[in-house]
Amino acid sequence: MARKPLYFFVLLSLASAVFLLGSSQKANAAYNGANIIDDVSFLNSSTMSASTIQSFLASKGSGLANRSFYLNCYGANSKERQAYTAVGAPCDQTVPASQIIYYAAQIYGINPQAILATLQKEQSLITSPNPTDRQIAQAMGYGCPTTGSCEDASNFFYQIDSGVWVLRYHFERARGNMNWWSPSTSWVCGTEKNFYKPNLYPNQDVRFYDEDGVLYRTHFIVNAATSSLYCYTPHAYNNPQGLYGRAPFGTTGRYYSGSYNFVYWFETWFGSTASVNGSIVLSQGLQLSQSSNLKVNDTITASFEVE
Numbered sequence: 001m002a003r004k005p006l007y008f009f010v011l012l013s014l015a016s017a018v019f020l021l022g023s024s025q026k027a028n029a030a031y032n033g034a035n036i037i038d039d040v041s042f043l044n045s046s047t048m049s050a051s052t053i054q055s056f057l058a059s060k061g062s063g064l065a066n067r068s069f070y071l072n073c074y075g076a077n078s079k080e081r082q083a084y085t086a087v088g089a090p091c092d093q094t095v096p097a098s099q100i101i102y103y104a105a106q107i108y109g110i111n112p113q114a115i116l117a118t119l120q121k122e123q124s125l126i127t128s129p130n131p132t133d134r135q136i137a138q139a140m141g142y143g144c145p146t147t148g149s150c151e152d153a154s155n156f157f158y159q160i161d162s163g164v165w166v167l168r169y170h171f172e173r174a175r176g177n178m179n180w181w182s183p184s185t186s187w188v189c190g191t192e193k194n195f196y197k198p199n200l201y202p203n204q205d206v207r208f209y210d211e212d213g214v215l216y217r218t219h220f221i222v223n224a225a226t227s228s229l230y231c232y233t234p235h236a237y238n239n240p241q242g243l244y245g246r247a248p249f250g251t252t253g254r255y256y257s258g259s260y261n262f263v264y265w266f267e268t269w270f271g272s273t274a275s276v277n278g279s280i281v282l283s284q285g286l287q288l289s290q291s292s293n294l295k296v297n298d299t300i301t302a303s304f305e306v307e
Contacts, residue, residue, distance in 0.1 A: 031237065031260055031263045032274075033236045033237055034220050034222050035226055035274070036225065036226045036230075036273065037114065037225050037273035038273065041113075041114075041274070042110065045105045045109050045110060045111060047112060047113050047270070048113065050099045054096060054098035056116070057097070057098055061129050062127065062129070063125075064126070067096070067136075068094045068097065069095070069155065069156040070094050070157060071089060071090060071094070072158070072161075073089065073092065079181070083107040084107060087107055089103040100161075101119075101160055104164040108164045108165050108168040109168055110168055115164055117266040118140055118141075120265045121258055126265070136155070136156050136159075137154045137155060138159065139156055139159040140159040141163070166232065167228050167229075168180070168181075171225060171227070171228040172224075173189070174187070174224040174231070175224040189231035189234075194213070195234040195235060196208050196209065196230070200221065200234075202222060202223050202226065203221070203222070204220065204221065205219070206218065206219055206230075214253045214254070215253075216236070216238050216240075216251075216252050216253025217253075229262065235258055235259070236259060237257060237258075238250040238254065239256075241255065244257075
């Protein structure tokens with residue numbers, strides 16, 4: 001059976017016949033609370049265009065496919081407006097929900113697939129044909145703590161813009177970049193909280209506690225993307241009772257499913273949250289037409305069917 005062609009860049013060299021993959025391949029992966037999504041996938045903002053997002057929403061029967069919202073872009077001299085304008089966003093106009101998702105992904109450098117998985121994880125907005133005003137106003141769950149109510153006067157643009165911004169903000173702070181967007185001297189998740197200790201920096205064991213103070217999980221967090229997602233929703237997956245038809249996961253503590261749901265929906269729709277880099281070695285030489293006019297170290301794009 002024929003395979004879908006893989007596209008990658010080829011660096012011509014007289015001494016080498018190795019072709020390096022220019023884009024990551026997807027591999028099958030189960031839920032891994034220590035590595036919810038790898039950094040490459042998390043930051044890949046080019047996975048979907050605005051029209052692709054629109055088609056995706058329509059294919060899932062999402063009510064968002066038929067909804068439009070005001071693209072605010074904030075104040076005239078704000079950094080946000082400058083960023084939106086730079087990517088061609090039509091500020092101060094009403095645009096489809098898909099465009100708001102797309103433009104936020106572009107200016108903050110977050111994978112739109114991760115945004116869509118978050119919208120589903122937080123408010124089931126991808127599979128809801130008729131979302132309520134409350135679902136729309138809390139679309140990304142931004143400003144909605146585990147204990148307490150969400151921020152008032154929220155709207156779809158604010159949820160998408162702020163939610164995507166803070167995912168990138170937490171990512172940068174987790175890897176030690178204290179200057180992204182605006183300088184700061186500390187990170188909110190850089191110190192212990194009731195739900196985790198000692199903090200959410202990667203490359204260490206992090207202990208997770210439930211609302212009753214019960215230690216229910218320890219993960220060695222391996223990357224900044226995972227740190228960001230836990231800073232956004234500070235609970236590791238835990239399901240000791242095997243609720244909702246799922247196999248028991250854990251032995252004590254309360255039920256938390258946010259990180260699991262993120263991975264479940266991402267992988268259901270888009271493939272693995274883990275990227276795999278590799279190389280291909282040709283068994284035969286590469287033949288080029290005489291009119292190609294290529295020189296050593298030129299870069300070309302080629303496609304191959306991998307059996």
